[in-house]
Amino acid sequence: xxxxxxxxxxxxxxxxxxxxxxxxxxxxxxxxxxxxxxxxxxxxxxxxxxxxxxxxxxxxxxxxxxxxxxxxxxxxxxxxxxxxxxxxxxxxxxxxxxxxxxxxxxxxxxxxxxxxxxxxxxxxxxxxxxxxxxxxxxxxxxxxxxxxxxxxxxxxxxxxxxxxxxxxxxxxxxxxxxxxxxxxxxxxxxxxxxxxxxxxxxxxxxxxxxxxxxxxxxxxxxxxxxxxxxxxxxxxxxxxxxxxxxxxxxxxxxxxxxxxxxxxxxxxxxxxxxxx
Amino acid sequence: xxxxxxxxxxxxxxxxxxxxxxxxxxxxxxxxxxxxxxxxxxxxxxxxxxxxxxxxxxxxxxxxxxxxxxxxxxxxxxxxxxxxxxxxxxxxxxxxxxxxxxxxxxxxxxxxxxxxxxxxxxxxxxxxxxxxxxxxxxxxxxxxxxxxxxxxxxxxxxxxxxxxxxxxxxxxxxxxxxxxxxxxxxxxxxxxxxxxxxxxxxxxx
Numbered sequence: 122x123x124x125x126x127x128x129x130x131x132x133x134x135x136x137x138x139x140x141x142x143x144x145x146x147x148x149x150x151x152x153x154x155x156x157x158x159x160x161x162x163x164x165x166x167x168x169x170x171x172x173x174x175x176x177x178x179x180x181x182x183x184x185x186x187x188x189x190x191x192x193x194x195x196x197x198x199x200x201x202x203x204x205x206x207x208x209x210x211x212x213x214x215x216x217x218x219x220x221x222x223x224x225x226x227x228x229x230x231x232x233x234x235x236x237x238x239x240x241x242x243x244x245x246x247x248x249x250x251x252x253x254x255x256x257x258x259x260x261x262x263x264x265x266x267x268x269x270x271x272x273x274x275x276x277x278x279x280x281x282x283x284x285x286x287x288x289x290x291x292x293x294x295x296x297x298x299x300x301x302x303x304x305x306x307x308x309x310x311x312x313x314x315x316x317x318x319x320x321x322x323x324x325x326x327x328x329x330x331x332x333x334x335x336x337x338x339x340x341x342x343x344x345x346x347x348x349x350x351x352x353x354x355x356x357x358x359x360x361x362x363x364x365x366x367x368x369x370x371x372x373x374x375x376x377x378x379x380x381x382x383x384x385x386x387x388x389x390x391x392x393x394x395x396x397x
Numbered sequence: 398x399x400x401x402x403x404x405x406x407x408x409x410x411x412x413x414x415x416x417x418x419x420x421x422x423x424x425x426x427x428x429x430x431x432x433x434x435x436x437x438x439x440x441x442x443x444x445x446x447x448x449x450x451x452x453x454x455x456x457x458x459x460x461x462x463x464x465x466x467x468x469x470x471x472x473x474x475x476x477x478x479x480x481x482x483x484x485x486x487x488x489x490x491x492x493x494x495x496x497x498x499x500x501x502x503x504x505x506x507x508x509x510x511x512x513x514x515x516x517x518x519x520x521x522x523x524x525x526x527x528x529x530x531x532x533x534x535x536x537x538x539x540x541x542x543x544x545x546x547x548x549x550x551x552x553x554x555x556x557x558x559x560x561x562x563x564x565x566x567x568x569x570x571x572x573x574x575x576x577x578x579x580x581x582x583x584x585x586x587x588x589x590x591x592x593x594x595x596x597x598x599x600x601x602x
Contacts, residue, residue: 150595152547193504229439
């Protein structure tokens with residue numbers, strides 16, 4: 122009942138903004154405005170009760186807060202642009218500001234972000250550049266020199282239709298995305314052309330983030346089932362390879378179904394598979 | 398702000414639409430919605446209002462043809478398919494109305510030179526079709542994760558065709574205001590329903 126009353130009050134008051142701290146972990150809708158917690162100046166060295174005089178007595182200092190995906194700055198408030206759960210992370214440095222706020226949303230479409238590791242499919246080879254489809258609005262460009270040990274005479278062996286695991290070095294809304302298969306030291310570090318066989322399939326972006334979280338039970342359980350090779354792309358693509366085709370297909374089905382299963386159902390399925 | 402300022406109530410003077418006569422300020426027909434029911438579009442939704450049902454699919458932000466691209470914002474396209482027959486002029490005018498509403502709500506500047514396509518299919522029509530299309534489009538855009546600055550919804554109002562009142566412009570104006578007020582009050586129900594159904598979707602994860 123209290124929830125219904127609060128919703129009515131919010132809408133009749135013409136969109137009264139709520140405090141960000143009070144909605145952590147709850148579902149927020151696009152168009153909502155969130156207030157940031159304001160903090161006062163720290164106590165000066167003069168001791169208890171004394172505070173340094175500020176020139177503009179009316180304004181209180183605000184900590185620097187980072188707006189993550191799904192949020193935009195709107196005046197001194199946060200405007201929610203995507204539907205999902207509001208999350209917050211405290212700053213690690215201890216004094217580096219108010220932390221990060223973001224919205225955990227579920228979507229299927231990928232938008233390139235700098236630094237993301239993705240799986241792409243080579244669609245065209247034009248001169249010195251490969252065009253790689255990453256699932257975004259534009260194909261990304263990959264230069265032939267961005268592979269480990271590649272020189273003008275020693276070209277990498279990449280054909281149209283190959284799978285590439287790389288990361289974005291340029292990815293913003295105004296420019297064509299560019300990716301490379303080496304890190305800043307010039308080493309491949311696992312990136313490059315993905316080998317033969319195996320199966321590539323697509324899942325939602327939220328599932329990928331869940332699977333790549335530091336201690337994910339699903340991956341540990343899957344590893345215990347069969348020996349496998351697996352590559353996760355942040356663009357929703359997973360490549361998996363096991364010893365036989367049947368095992369590969371079973372793994373692909375499990376990972377696709379993981380999104381809609383609770384952990385109990387998952388454990389049941391894993392135990393059933395481990396027996397057979 | 399949950400309400401979209403430009404389009405918070407869609408009013409059409411309809412006489413004899415076939416929907417049951419209702420007084421001002423009363424409840425809307427029973428509505429239901431289903432999200433993420435289609436596998437190919439990036440976002441999809443099905444909205445039911447009584448017997449009227451519309452299925453919406455959203456593709457985007459996706460590739461756009463060079464002739465249609467806009468350099469600083471996303472190209473929004475709306476396609477409305479009637480239940481039977483080929484789309485005609487009435488569908489085109491509804492598409493334009495829905496497109497203007499979506500453009501005001503969607504943050505197109507975040508995805509320049511891309512296209513966002515909304516495809517609406519009328520499954521059954523029993524009155525207030527435009528409002529149902531708007532609601533289905535909104536839920537489908539939210540389901541696709543397209544960044545929006547506000548939600549929008551549609552509510553249809555009908556004016557009674559009373560001979561003596563139609564002749565008098567001021568009382569006709571008054572009736573219009575009553576319709577506006579009733580539609581605004583009813584749109585709160587729809588927004589509350591959006592919130593509940595989206596919360597239900599996220600409560601599983």
